[in-house]
Amino acid sequence: MNTAIIYTSKHGTTLKVAQTIQSQINENASIVNLDDNSAIDLKQFEAIIIGSSVHAGAIPQNMQRFLSENQTTLLTHKLGLFMCGMQPDKQQEFFEQNFSTELRSHSSSNGLLGGEFLFHKMNFIERFLVKRIAKVKESVSAIKTDQIELFCQQWNTIS
Numbered sequence: 001m002n003t004a005i006i007y008t009s010k011h012g013t014t015l016k017v018a019q020t021i022q023s024q025i026n027e028n029a030s031i032v033n034l035d036d037n038s039a040i041d042l043k044q045f046e047a048i049i050i051g052s053s054v055h056a057g058a059i060p061q062n063m064q065r066f067l068s069e070n071q072t073t074l075l076t077h078k079l080g081l082f083m084c085g086m087q088p089d090k091q092q093e094f095f096e097q098n099f100s101t102e103l104r105s106h107s108s109s110n111g112l113l114g115g116e117f118l119f120h121k122m123n124f125i126e127r128f129l130v131k132r133i134a135k136v137k138e139s140v141s142a143i144k145t146d147q148i149e150l151f152c153q154q155w156n157t158i159s
């Protein structure tokens with residue numbers, strides 16, 4: 001099955017997660033950065049996994065636009081959705097706010113896959129906000145490898 005993992009990532013964590021998913025799913029998937037490919041021809045793929053991180057409660061605007069413009073097409077594909085973020089208690093809420101009911105219920109695998117704070121990749125404002133709001137002072141990785149495995153197992157059970 002021709003498969004794409006389409007993602008957006010600010011500091012590289014969602015890409016890292018996308019690569020782990022790529023290595024664990026049965027299909028040979030291409031990884032596509034939405035930031036570099038605004039007009040992706042979805043017809044060339046039969047299965048699509050969408051991944052995005054959340055910043056200030058929202059996924060990036062280009063991903064929001066992509067999802068709303070392509071929802072009808074995405075609903076005709078095998079679909080997976082995952083989100084990266086660092087507020088575990090809020091991820092389900094963010095997931096539901098950022099991915100439509102239609103996409104979520106059509107999706108074969110939905111994953112809340114954790115995230116990272118990478119201070120060396122943040123700009124001054126991001127560093128200030130993370131220190132102030134998340135009360136974190138140094139880089140931390142909280143990628144949920146067990147949830148990635150579950151996400152891929154679920155994906156692999158559906159043809």
Ligand SMILES: Cc1cc2nc3c(=O)[nH]c(=O)nc-3n(C[C@H](O)[C@H](O)[C@H](O)COP(=O)(O)O)c2cc1C
Pocket residue numbers: 008009010011012013014015053054055056057058084085086087088090091114115116117118122125126129130
């Ligand atoms: C400025 C800033 C704001 C963030 N806001 C949120 C947030 O509202 N909720 C959350 O769960 N995680 C938040 N995060 C954590 C990111 O989702 C996390 O760093 C993620 O791993 C980023 O992935 P990326 O590098 O692929 O963009 C924020 C991170 C930064 C730097």
